[in-house]
Amino acid sequence: MSRASDHAYTVIRGMILAGELPPGAQLSEEALALRCEVSRTPVRDALRRLESDLLIRRSESQRSFVADWSDDDIEDAFELRSMLEAQAARRAATRIAPAQLEALRHHNRLIGAAISGDRADIPAFLDNNRAFHEIILAAAGSSRLASLLTRLIEQPVVWRTAQNYDRENLQRSHREHEELIAAFARQDPAWAASIMAGHIRRAYYAYLDAYTAQRTAAE
Amino acid sequence: MSRASDHAYTVIRGMILAGELPPGAQLSEEALALRCEVSRTPVRDALRRLESDLLIRRSESQRSFVADWSDDDIEDAFELRSMLEAQAARRAATRIAPAQLEALRHHNRLIGAAISGDRADIPAFLDNNRAFHEIILAAAGSSRLASLLTRLIEQPVVWRTAQNYDRENLQRSHREHEELIAAFARQDPAWAASIMAGHIRRAYYAYLDAYTAQRTAAE
DNA sequence: GTGCAGCTTATTGTATACAAATAGCCCAGG
DNA sequence: CCTGGGCTATTTGTATACAATAAGCTGCAC
Numbered sequence: 001m002s003r004a005s006d007h008a009y010t011v012i013r014g015m016i017l018a019g020e021l022p023p024g025a026q027l028s029e030e031a032l033a034l035r036c037e038v039s040r041t042p043v044r045d046a047l048r049r050l051e052s053d054l055l056i057r058r059s060e061s062q063r064s065f066v067a068d069w070s071d072d073d074i075e076d077a078f079e080l081r082s083m084l085e086a087q088a089a090r091r092a093a094t095r096i097a098p099a100q101l102e103a104l105r106h107h108n109r110l111i112g113a114a115i116s117g118d119r120a121d122i123p124a125f126l127d128n129n130r131a132f133h134e135i136i137l138a139a140a141g142s143s144r145l146a147s148l149l150t151r152l153i154e155q156p157v158v159w160r161t162a163q164n165y166d167r168e169n170l171q172r173s174h175r176e177h178e179e180l181i182a183a184f185a186r187q188d189p190a191w192a193a194s195i196m197a198g199h200i201r202r203a204y205y206a207y208l209d210a211y212t213a214q215r216t217a218a219e
Numbered sequence: 220m221s222r223a224s225d226h227a228y229t230v231i232r233g234m235i236l237a238g239e240l241p242p243g244a245q246l247s248e249e250a251l252a253l254r255c256e257v258s259r260t261p262v263r264d265a266l267r268r269l270e271s272d273l274l275i276r277r278s279e280s281q282r283s284f285v286a287d288w289s290d291d292d293i294e295d296a297f298e299l300r301s302m303l304e305a306q307a308a309r310r311a312a313t314r315i316a317p318a319q320l321e322a323l324r325h326h327n328r329l330i331g332a333a334i335s336g337d338r339a340d341i342p343a344f345l346d347n348n349r350a351f352h353e354i355i356l357a358a359a360g361s362s363r364l365a366s367l368l369t370r371l372i373e374q375p376v377v378w379r380t381a382q383n384y385d386r387e388n389l390q391r392s393h394r395e396h397e398e399l400i401a402a403f404a405r406q407d408p409a410w411a412a413s414i415m416a417g418h419i420r421r422a423y424y425a426y427l428d429a430y431t432a433q434r435t436a437a438e
Numbered sequence: 439g440t441g442c443a444g445c446t447t448a449t450t451g452t453a454t455a456c457a458a459a460t461a462g463c464c465c466a467g468g
Numbered sequence: 469c470c471t472g473g474g475c476t477a478t479t480t481g482t483a484t485a486c487a488a489t490a491a492g493c494t495g496c497a498c
Binding site: 221247248249259263280281282283 | 448449450451458459
């Protein structure tokens with residue numbers, strides 16, 4: 001999209017994901033405009049998009065605040081994501097093209113490489129993991145489903161989950177991807193959907209463990 | 220929300236739903252601004268919202284067009300809606316308040332009245348039907364789910380479905396609502412979810428029948 | 439006749455000024 | 469000390485002008 005509006009979107013989103021703008025913080029269009037070195041117009045545009053991403057909520061008097069997530073909200077998001085990604089896998093199973101299947105294998109090989117060293121390469125893991133799931137979403141061939149799912153992925157909580165993955169979780173994720181590939185190779189919708197549902201569900205518990213551990217440590 | 224922006228949103232949305240702006244038609248911000256008697260700023264705002272509602276799609280050069288829906292798109296939308304509304308019913312079953320349950324009964328009584336006369340009162344049916352489903356969505360207590368579902372309901376295709384309902388379908392819809400109320404009264408998540416999934420699925424076939432009949436008649 | 443270059447025009451993006459609304463505060467009155 | 473009314477300052481909404489970009493067309497070369 002347009003330069004200034006995109007720039008504002010990226011900057012503000014980055015500030016929220018990095019925690020620079022903490023949950024509950026009020027966002028002033030003017031302040032953000034100064035920070036992004038653009039006028040309020042593209043900032044307003046960016047805020048609208050972020051609101052639709054559920055990264056921002058607006059008070060009834062239209063003031064914007066960084067969304068804060070209760071434990072229930074987080075469980076809720078994972079639950080929905082699990083349901084929708086399973087549906088994406090179900091659809092993709094019978095529609096996936098050979099080239100896409102090969103691309104899945106490629107990205108999972110890179111994931112395998114990223115987590116095999118002494119120190120796991122988390123950015124590489126995240127990148128290839130995202131690409132892996134995007135290919136499935138594309139293969140599902142449903143723009144509505146894609147539109148709904150992009151509102152649930154890459155949210156602060158989800159984004160930080162992998163940061164806290166331990167080696168065992170990373171390797172399990174890698175193996176589950178292998179199973180998904182097998183299900184796609186067999187074009188088995190039910191198999192693909194159930195693996196995917198479990199895959200996301202496990203990610204939730206991995207997040208939960210890391211998060212409660214963090215919280216316990218902070219006390 | 221604000222007056223001008225809301226007004227533009229309502230007017231443009233109305234024109235799309237009424238078919239005044241046919242699928243595929245290009246939307247010029249300036250033309251719409253004139254039509255709505257506001258400036259381009261609130262029109263831009265409205266277009267963004269309509270895009271997020273999937274009523275409008277934008278070309279890669281940011282021009283706006285009324286979304287057009289293939290048969291597959293429509294099936295897809297109903298499939299997702301069925302899944303998400305079932306999830307809403309599942310959650311609502313154990314969370315619904317007595318007052319909400321009573322409100323469901325109230326609206327379904329009104330639905331019963333609307334379809335009992337010689338000539339069914341379709342607007343009243345639609346109104347109370349919408350209210351009925353909104354109460355369930357509210358009782359589900361998931362803002363994410365609500366945000367996703369509002370993107371699927373009240374789209375042109377869905378909106379026109381009930382216009383084509385025959386008496387049998389209207390009465391069946393009324394009876395399914397009764398069953399939903401029973402499931403909520405028992406606080407049975409699985410029951411509520413399965414009734415709801417079937418309820419939406421049936422609406423899809425009702426639409427399909429009416430639509431194919433229309434198409435056959437046009438030939 | 440076809441294809442491409444360059445111009446013309448339509449359309450969207452951005453900045454800015456001003457209007458409207460609202461939230462927070464201060465002070466008066468009880 | 470608490471409460472409420474009204475003022476002020478902050479924030480968002482709208483209009484408008486101008487800039488940038490993309491689409492479509494015209495005419496020229498081959």
